[in-house]
Amino acid sequence: MAKSDGKVKVMGRWQCPFTMRARIALNIKSINYELVEARPWDGQSQVLHESKSNPVMVHGDKSICESLNIVEYIDEIWPYAPSIVPSDPLERVTARFWAGYLKDQWFPSLKAIGTAEGEDTRKAAIRQVEKGLVLLEGAFGKCSKRKAFFGGDQIEYLDIAFGCFLCLLRVEEKVNGIKLLSETKTPNLLKWAHRFCSNAVVKDVMPTIESLIESDEIIMGRMKGVASPASKL
Numbered sequence: 001m002a003k004s005d006g007k008v009k010v011m012g013r014w015q016c017p018f019t020m021r022a023r024i025a026l027n028i029k030s031i032n033y034e035l036v037e038a039r040p041w042d043g044q045s046q047v048l049h050e051s052k053s054n055p056v057m058v059h060g061d062k063s064i065c066e067s068l069n070i071v072e073y074i075d076e077i078w079p080y081a082p083s084i085v086p087s088d089p090l091e092r093v094t095a096r097f098w099a100g101y102l103k104d105q106w107f108p109s110l111k112a113i114g115t116a117e118g119e120d121t122r123k124a125a126i127r128q129v130e131k132g133l134v135l136l137e138g139a140f141g142k143c144s145k146r147k148a149f150f151g152g153d154q155i156e157y158l159d160i161a162f163g164c165f166l167c168l169l170r171v172e173e174k175v176n177g178i179k180l181l182s183e184t185k186t187p188n189l190l191k192w193a194h195r196f197c198s199n200a201v202v203k204d205v206m207p208t209i210e211s212l213i214e215s216d217e218i219i220m221g222r223m224k225g226v227a228s229p230a231s232k233l
Contacts (some may be wrong), residue, residue: 001156003073006059006060006061006062007034007058007059007060008024008031008032008033008034008057008058008059009033009034009035009036009057009058010022010023010033010034010035010036010055010056010058010060011036011038011055011056011057011059012035012036012037012038012054012055012056013037013038013080014035014037014056014207015207015211015212016054017164017165017167017168018054018055018067018164019035019054019055019067020164020167020201020205020206021067021068021070021071021160021161021164022055022067022070022071022074022210023035024073024155024160024163024164024201024202024205025070025071025074025084025160026074027200027201027202027204027205028084028201029074029078029082029083031074031078038054038055043140046175054067055067055070055132057070057074057231059073059077063197067164068099068157068161071084071085071157071160071161072084072085072157075157082154083156084129084156084157084160085156085157086151086156086157091143092194093155094142095143095150095156095157095158095161096157098136098139098143098158098161098162098163099157099158099162101132101135102161102162102165105132105160106129106132106133106136109125109128109129109132110125110165110168110169110172112125112128112130112147113125113126113172113176114172114175122176126176126178126180129167129169129172129180130180130185133180133181133185133189134185134186136162136189137185137187137188137189138185139164140188140189140192141188143158144192146187148192148195149192149195149196150162150192155196155199155201155202159192159196163193163196163197163202166193166196166197166206167206167207167208167209167212168212169181169210171209171212171213174213175213181193
């Protein structure tokens, strides 16, 4: 096991859901860290932002890439409670399976809502996101065992993997005038989302809908070399 001493830095954007994963894991373990803000209009930081290894955590003289790798590293380096990665082998592989589903299938559909060209394409992306949420509703019932989080009584690996996307989901709901999490189709996920976002290790890290929309406008303005438009909210 590597030593747990050494200064900790998280390099990434505060708006980035993957940066949030590292920050939440560090908060769970009560580890002090410095957030080194990456600016997407800056050439060097843009490489970091666009790379699949975003964010990067620096621990002493070591650099760890990719958000879920960072989460697992944090849990191993600081092995005291509360644990993040399930200790039970079946629960662990199940959590990793759904984390992979989120990465490879569900999140790309969520992004596609905002980038869709044409109403039919947008509606198709929304349907895919909704279907995925129904699947995740079922997964929550099995993984949580009727408790508060995917991990049971506390936030664990899959909660972090999914929960970091909630802010972007809310942005799409507001911008598109739709309801993706609902009392009718995903009542348990809706309650889970509220518990997750209001938890002490999350609430100071989770951006507001307004701040995300405003920051996106600012970023796009700077990257295009023009003044940022005022927030629409």
